[in-house]
Amino acid sequence: MATSKRTTRKRATRAARGVSTKGRGRVRTSVPVDLDERSYAVELGRDWLTTIGRRIGRQLAAERIALITVPTVARRYGPMLTRGLESTGARVGRIVVPDGDSSKSLAQLGKLYDRFLLQGLDRQSAVVTLGGGVAGDLGGFAAATFLRGIPFAQVPTTVLAMVDASIGGKTGVNLSQGKNLVGAFHQPRGVYIDIDTLRSLPVRQRAAGAAELIKAAAIWDAELFEWLEGRIEAFLALDSRVVLPALERACAIKAQVVRRDEREGGLRRLLNFGHTLAHAIETHARYRGILHGEAVAIGMVFAADRSEALGFAPAGTRARLEGILERAGLPTRAPDRPRRAYLSAMAVDKKKQDGKIHFVVLKGIGSAGTVMLTPQEILPARWRPSPSGRARGGGDVAALEMRRDRRGDVVELGHSVRMRLERIAAAERDRRAGLAEVAIAAIGEPTEWPARVVQALASLPESEGGQARSILESGLDQWASDLGFPPLDALCDVEQAAERVAHEQPMRAEELERPIEIDELERAFAEAEAQTDEMHDVNAVAERVLMDEPIGLAELSGQVLGLLAEEGVARQEREEVPVDAAVVEDAARPMAPDGGDAEEAGQRVSASLLATLERWLENLERRRAGRAQ
Ligand SMILES: NC(=O)c1ccc[n+]([C@@H]2O[C@H](COP(=O)([O-])OP(=O)(O)OC[C@H]3O[C@@H](n4cnc5c(N)ncnc54)[C@H](O)[C@@H]3O)[C@@H](O)[C@H]2O)c1
Numbered sequence: 001m002a003t004s005k006r007t008t009r010k011r012a013t014r015a016a017r018g019v020s021t022k023g024r025g026r027v028r029t030s031v032p033v034d035l036d037e038r039s040y041a042v043e044l045g046r047d048w049l050t051t052i053g054r055r056i057g058r059q060l061a062a063e064r065i066a067l068i069t070v071p072t073v074a075r076r077y078g079p080m081l082t083r084g085l086e087s088t089g090a091r092v093g094r095i096v097v098p099d100g101d102s103s104k105s106l107a108q109l110g111k112l113y114d115r116f117l118l119q120g121l122d123r124q125s126a127v128v129t130l131g132g133g134v135a136g137d138l139g140g141f142a143a144a145t146f147l148r149g150i151p152f153a154q155v156p157t158t159v160l161a162m163v164d165a166s167i168g169g170k171t172g173v174n175l176s177q178g179k180n181l182v183g184a185f186h187q188p189r190g191v192y193i194d195i196d197t198l199r200s201l202p203v204r205q206r207a208a209g210a211a212e213l214i215k216a217a218a219i220w221d222a223e224l225f226e227w228l229e230g231r232i233e234a235f236l237a238l239d240s241r242v243v244l245p246a247l248e249r250a251c252a253i254k255a256q257v258v259r260r261d262e263r264e265g266g267l268r269r270l271l272n273f274g275h276t277l278a279h280a281i282e283t284h285a286r287y288r289g290i291l292h293g294e295a296v297a298i299g300m301v302f303a304a305d306r307s308e309a310l311g312f313a314p315a316g317t318r319a320r321l322e323g324i325l326e327r328a329g330l331p332t333r334a335p336d337r338p339r340r341a342y343l344s345a346m347a348v349d350k351k352k353q354d355g356k357i358h359f360v361v362l363k364g365i366g367s368a369g370t371v372m373l374t375p376q377e378i379l380p381a382r383w384r385p386s387p388s389g390r391a392r393g394g395g396d397v398a399a400l401e402m403r404r405d406r407r408g409d410v411v412e413l414g415h416s417v418r419m420r421l422e423r424i425a426a427a428e429r430d431r432r433a434g435l436a437e438v439a440i441a442a443i444g445e446p447t448e449w450p451a452r453v454v455q456a457l458a459s460l461p462e463s464e465g466g467q468a469r470s471i472l473e474s475g476l477d478q479w480a481s482d483l484g485f486p487p488l489d490a491l492c493d494v495e496q497a498a499e500r501v502a503h504e505q506p507m508r509a510e511e512l513e514r515p516i517e518i519d520e521l522e523r524a525f526a527e528a529e530a531q532t533d534e535m536h537d538v539n540a541v542a543e544r545v546l547m548d549e550p551i552g553l554a555e556l557s558g559q560v561l562g563l564l565a566e567e568g569v570a571r572q573e574r575e576e577v578p579v580d581a582a583v584v585e586d587a588a589r590p591m592a593p594d595g596g597d598a599e600e601a602g603q604r605v606s607a608s609l610l611a612t613l614e615r616w617l618e619n620l621e622r623r624r625a626g627r628a629q
């Protein structure tokens with residue numbers, strides 16, 4: 001494939017005209033959770049946090065809202081959501097609880113009530129939770145109990161919370177004696193999902209959430225299971241064409257199960273598939289070192305194995321389940337502990353009746369049932385955890401986490417993830433050899449930060465932005481060397497490069513056409529910067545750039561407004577973009593109906609990209625100077 005400046009420019013021009021509107025805050029689907037007067041909807045979309053805020057604000061129609069969240073999420077997404085909530089006239093008090101399951105405690109709950117009273121919350125007030133299952137369970141329980149119950153809405157930001165925890169109305173906290181021992185059923189007024197919030201979620205957490213997604217398919221929906229079998233890597237890489245339909249279907253499954261069985265009778269129990277052994281594993285690990293979804297993955301493979309042995313499921317069921325879980329980088333073998341350790345952990349299962357446990361078995365992929373078994377029947381005498389068992393996240397543990405832990409982790413990378421990262425490295429080599437288009441094609445959907453940096457660099461005119469470019473390039477060099485990849489020296493064999501792209505990934509026309517969205521770049525830079533080690537408090541900087549100085553609107557408003565205009569977004573929504581009139585007018589000019597001079601528009605985009613790079617550079621240098629003092 002030949003590279004030409006011309007094509008690069010065309011891409012930029014398309015971006016300038018807002019061809020990338022597809023999906024921008026628009027792709028929205030709704031899954032009803034039908035519970036008579038407690039009915040609500042799960043709404044899914046992308047890039048629409050502020051709109052979510054506005055929708056929740058209108059729906060709750062509360063004068064005061066307590067927004068309950070955790071630090072990472074608060075920093076990244078709090079301001080956008082708050083802006084939306086406040087635009088409907090609500091007074092929003094943000095309450096940030098510490099990260100982790102230990103926040104699901106009576107002590108933390110007490111602090112929440114104190115804050116509610118301080119904020120003057122009354123019966124007309126409401127709660128909004130923003131975060132994973134911890135924020136949702138704790139915030140939901142606070143809403144369920146404060147003044148005997150006030151309304152709440154959920155904005156889940158982990159895969160697990162999106163497909164599982166946020167739907168169904170189970171809320172609660174832990175006691176020192178065990179998890180979720182105090183709780184209430186309190187249905188939210190709505191669940192609002194912005195899949196773009198998953199971009200900041202570490203891959204390991206994504207995979208753990210995917211375990212629950214795979215679980216839903218395994219017990220209920222053979223078609224979804226098969227569909228996921230062909231797409232699990234794309235799901236983890238957050239390809240929106242996979243994530244949206246997958247989440248929608250999983251939410252529908254959870255909604256259906258909950259509708260038919262709101263209070264945990266027989267049907268809802270099926271959702272515990274894989275959880276019997278998982279809980280035993282978690283108990284022994286004291287909830288450290290292993291994520292819930294990882295334990296569930298192990299538990300599911302075990303339960304599928306037992307289902308086959310007990311004659312419920314046809315041979316091959318376990319192998320299919322194990323296959324997809326392994327590809328997701330999840331562990332599938334129980335940690336090596338004596339059988340009696342597992343038995344004793346199962347014996348304290350809080351759902352036990354007459355010494356027996358409702359054990360969920362598969363009847364095949366897509367269908368499940370329960371049998372009453374004693375722990376001894378569940379774990380027959382000859383059962384042993386596999387000696388080759390990997391106790392902890394076997395494969396695709398977040399690439400982002402590898403820098404922190406350099407001991408042999410590259411070897412442990414899941415095969416598919418490693419291949420993908422290698423492809424990104426190869427793309428960067430191609431780019432350095434001047435094959436920008438080849439690089440872009442090889443990368444496909446740029447979900448990882450290095451991919452986005454490569455893509456950004458590939459889209460910039462070669463002659464400009466030298467210093468910013470070299471910082472980003474050295475960030476990539478560092479990344480490659482951390483992973484033990486060969487240096488990112490330019491590869492000069494054009495034919496070989498083109499062939500590699502053709503082989504490794506059938507080039508899809510739409511991917512080549514897809515322009516980079518400006519905010520994607522912003523995020524890429526934020527993450528790239530986080531990896532350069534140049535900066536200590538990356539989050540503070542990201543927040544300043546992304547939130548406080550709303551993504552450099554002076555440079556970018558042309559884009560934003562162009563997109564809004566093209567989408568015909570209501571005036572009222574448009575007014576929310578905080579820019580002054582002069583900037584608006586100026587920025588809107590190249591978006592005139594005739595499109596102005598396409599070339600000029602393309603140059604504008606390059607200029608704004610450069611300006612962004614330059615700004616980041618400035619930040620870096622200011623930081624360095626600050627530290628030198
Ligand atoms: N209510 C239910 O029906 C139900 C069902 C399943 C699980 N749960 C509960 O859910 C909890 C687990 O939920 P979880 O896995 O979401 O854990 P979590 O809420 O602790 O989130 C996991 C981690 O991801 C971080 N995070 C969340 N969103 C992020 C984002 N968008 N970007 C970057 N980081 C982000 C969090 O700060 C946290 O460190 C458990 O307490 C479990 O008991 C409840």
Ligand SMILES: [Zn+2]
Nearest residue numbers: 212275292296
């Ligand atoms: Zn679970």
